[in-house]
Amino acid sequence: MKSSARFHGRWTPFVLGLPQLMLIVLFFYWPTLKGWWWSWHLECPFGHCSTFVGFGNYARELKDGSFYASLLTTAVFSALSVSLSVLVALLLAGMVELHQRSGKLFRNLLIWPYAVAGSVLGVILKVAASPSIGLMGYLNTLWPGFWQPHLSGVQAMSMVVFAFAWTQIPFDFIVLVAALRSIPTDYMAAAAIDGAGPLRRFIDIQVPMIRPQLFFVAMINLIDSITNSFAIIDTMTQGGPGGATDILAYKIYRDGFIGLDLSGSSALSMLLMLLVLAVSAVQFVMFERQARREA
Template identity: 45%
Template sequence: MSNSQFRHRWLPLWLAAPQLLLVVLFFYIPIWLAFQWSFTLERPFGGGSEFVGLQNYARVMSDPEFWLAAKRTLIFMLVGSSLAVIVPLILAIAADRRIHLAYPARNVLIWPKAIAGASIGVIFMYIFNPFVGIFAPLNTIWPGIWQPGLDGTDAFIMLIAAHVWGGIPFNFVILLAGLQAMPANLHHSAAMDGASAWRRIIDIQIPMLMPQIFLVFVLEFTESVVSAFSLVDTMTQGGPGGATKLLVYKIYIDGFQGFDLSGAATQSTILMVLVILLAAFQFLILEKKVKYDR
């Protein structure tokens, strides 16, 4: 028996069956139910449903709050995902260059991956507290300069900072692995030709690291839609004044607090389609500029 074959034909399927079952139960079935409910009027406490066609979509699309939440979500995805890739990239380049304390820093930077999103939200609520947090001295000097509980911009910045911090470990590991896989003779040759450290980073490391950068950006971009919920729920609850009510949190509020199951399912379907289109754009347009051969 070769290493690439199984003795029994159905053995691979049986080995994958538990994972496939979880994916079907908690991914495909909810997606199908959300898509089905978006065309019906669901009663909040059971008792049947009524087919209404595209009325739910017309109602949601005519709601200004939906468009505001979608705008905030898009901004969060663009800004948060970009910073969640740029910051680990800088840290990975620094660790790869073996600067002082680079080796212990590699272990420390992985620790946040073990912390749940809700716990991150609680931690950052304390860190960015205007009275006892890191910005408390600034409020003493300039009263009111940092008020995330009252100022929507401050609250949004706090939300993005927590998201970026939580995304550092995974992206850092992927990018550092890509950097360490690069041939060392390229750096030595460039250094002998007189290229500075910055030129070697820009002309050698970044172009050769594009496959890993593209991977972490796509994963971060799509994952940020879901990971934002735990941060919003523990940090701002959508406030102040709805400034941090992202679409995923609005869906939760409408469905589980407002009992608008049809409206929440419709918004979930629209959000899913939006994420699929953005991911398709990344693969069809951006991936063409990525070179996988070295």
């Protein structure tokens, strides 16, 4: 048996990668190209007419107040949900590490929610957060008119932030638990001998040692919150009330798929892609710097 981990020949690796490549071409590159093309045209839905308008679609979106409102909503949503998911995951991971025997059980239990699709969770939480029949609706029997996510943008936003953070926590948790376990036990033991309690060790040793992983999960969450939060928004608020949760990804769907505004939503998609590319570039640069520092 050969132990070489290389494929022979020029074509074998290519052929093995082909199915995945084809999927990416079909579901990413091709739609991206098409969207790029449409973003420079005024496009009729049924495709029989198409007028080149240059920057027209972009200029219109960049002049439109609802674009900036949506951008701000996206920023608020991303910042809040990323902070919440990373903080909660870090807290859970830290606590699981404290008690080795029960830790094993909780490690498994806390990963399970990862298997629940965003749209399913959205439907469940929407019922739970219903102002009339949900758990939160109970608050209205105590203080009438307190819980009104259909009118209050702040409440609706907190609802979707909670839901989206929920979908992210299990992944963050897995990564952070693994990171915490990779910290040499000597450090922790030394600190303990010096009299540092669990909280002090957590703040002064564990958190600084897993900073790269924290940064990694935050970045993944951030990109996910921009591109992958659609299901939660669609099932829970449809961007409402009054556009308070109308993040860019949802606005693109609304304009393009409900409104059949193919040109405008294509231009928005291109802008969103630029945004995601920028975030990814920041992540890349930071990791490079980190790697160089470690080397």
